[in-house]
């Protein structure tokens with residue numbers, strides 16, 4: 001996903017990566033050293049054995065036993081060290097800290113869904129940097145598995161069961177989330193504390209950072225006005241709202257009204273009192289907040 005991947009492992013972006021990488025590189029290095037030593041010794045003894053085919057080793061059984069015990073003990077101690085280091089990482093991986101941000105995850109063959117406390121599910125997993133994140137996962141259909149290589153976590157995600165994993169991202173950026181069953185992948189977005197706080201704020205108040213017209217468009221789409229009203233002049237279920245504001249509107253009752261702010265508000269609160277000529281009174285009432293009404297009005301005004 002990015003250029004920081006090493007030859008062996010994905011970019012390190014989690015506090016737990018030290019344990020995983022330490023154990024991996026430790027074993028790899030140790031195995032390489034053993035391979036070199038054993039290969040060199042093998043070659044040495046083959047040559048020595050060929051030249052001294054008739055002589056048999058004279059060293060005492062006691063000395064041989066000591067060499068063998070020492071050699072075995074040395075390897076045992078080194079491996080026990082790796083085991084303890086790996087076990088520590090493994091235990092840490094199994095036990096999420098109770099300060100962790102808890103998020104629900106649902107796997108399906110079509111996509112990953114990430115559930116936040118307020119019930120929203122953005123299309124990617126969005127978390128702040130340096131805060132432990134605990135994922136409570138389940139599958140809606142088949143057996144899946146989540147893998148986030150940069151966080152060094154992977155876990156089965158199965159139906160009718162909750163599995164848990166956690167990580168503590170210590171680097172901002174975009175990281176890949178894979179489905180080990182081969183289904184759709186997703187993206188993990190690690191934001192700075194400020195960006196995350198801003199994201200949360202916008203989640204709860206979508207008007208932040210938007211002009212009244214932009215927020216109006218947001219409300220228009222969110223409320224589904226576009227299902228019945230076009231903004232390009234075409235007639236769908238309801239009249240088009242292109243060039244609507246400020247014009248005279250013919251009503252079913254043969255009267256006419258000026259489409260001003262008050263008319264828009266009346267159309268939203270009591271849509272079937274003044275019915276546009278040629279249309280059926282099928283629009284439901286939209287008791288929106290004043291802020292949303294004003295934004296909608298600003299947006300409708302801009303559709304000239």
Ligand code: HEC
Pocket residue numbers: 220223224225226227228229237238239244249263264267268271272274275276279280281282283284286296
């Ligand atoms: C289910 C379809 C439907 C939806 C959804 C809908 N409307 Fe309507 N709307 C209509 C119909 C049909 C009319 C015309 C009959 C009437 O005036 O009641 C209408 C009329 C209006 C009018 C008056 C138009 C005129 O020419 O006088 C306005 C303004 C309006 N809608 C705004 C909205 C807004 C804003 C939303 C979203 C919050 C919305 N509508 C959602 C169907 C819909």
